[in-house]
Amino acid sequence: MADCKRCLLLESAGANTLDDIRQRISKLSEKEKAQEDLYAKRLEMCKKCDELISGVCMKCGCYVEFRAAFIRQRCPDANNRRW
Numbered sequence: 707m708a709d710c711k712r713c714l715l716l717e718s719a720g721a722n723t724l725d726d727i728r729q730r731i732s733k734l735s736e737k738e739k740a741q742e743d744l745y746a747k748r749l750e751m752c753k754k755c756d757e758l759i760s761g762v763c764m765k766c767g768c769y770v771e772f773r774a775a776f777i778r779q780r781c782p783d784a785n786n787r788r789w
């Protein structure tokens with residue numbers, strides 16, 4: 707798989723990884739989980755960010771589709787926090 711700048715796993719070839727992430731997200735409690743609209747807004751911000759490569763945030767090494775699912779998580783870029 708070629709690195710895809712500003713791509714989510716959803717748009718790259720990481721289908722197995724995405725399935726695994728979705729399973730993990732489904733196990734989060736409602737208290738832990740970001741609401742769907744918030745989750746979507748966060749991922750839209752990531753898609754506009756130069757730090758996103760093939761679904762991974764270069765600031766923290768997380769899959770953004772997983773990190774963004776946690777209500778208490780924040781964008782890790784302290785100098786330019788996007789969410």
Ligand code: SF4
Nearest residue numbers: 752755763781783788
């Ligand atoms: S720095 Fe923030 S906005 Fe950019 S990819 Fe990472 S989490 Fe997303």
